[in-house]
Amino acid sequence: GAVVSQHPSWVICKSGTSVKIECRSLDFQATTMFWYRQFPKQSLMLMATSNEGSKATYEQGVEKDKFLINHASLTLSTLTVTSAHPEDSSFYICSASGIDRVNTEAFFGQGTRLTVV
Amino acid sequence: LAKTTQPISMDSYEGQEVNITCSHNNIATNDYITWYQQFPSQGPRFIIQGYKTKVTNEVASLFIPADRKSSTLSLPRVSLSDTAVYYCLAQSLTSGTYKYIFGTGTRLKVLA
16 A cells, blocks of 8 residues: 655654654655644544645644645655644644545555654 | 544454444535544554445445445454554545545454
């Protein structure tokens, strides 16, 4: 199956700093990427959808100036958490669907554990 | 967007067949039904997808009745390693892209 890789797997940062998380599709071109956030024992919450070369579409209640998403190429999307605070500590997961895959398939990365101290 | 409803949790014993039912009463014509499995601190893993009737692969079967308002994931002969959260999604087509909205999921615990 298709592989989506996230980096880093975990990161600890100081409050007030910014953190960038990368999401790469390794063996297919991802026209659309999705970013999710998951708190402990809760479901995945969709944060935003990004199409290559376009601005991301954010879900209601997600601050676009705080969670910057860039999808500049067909194999890479990045999520930058700006001015991180402890309440931003969470598990962030990306997924991707691509032009050489059936539109209904999405593949998920392994997730990034962000801890803000 | 179609909302899905699943039982919050289920327990089973090793070797048993487990059926998890999901209701999606307002599923749209273009929506597919997909099930994912998630282990702690990992991304979801695709299990199976269907549109109607029955789909089977090497790990599971998916039953979807004619009205498509519900679906049942069937896991044959579960093992301890099948302990995980299982999510049912009714993928919704929005502006030419399928969105993947997760519901609460079902926390399956397989006991020895």
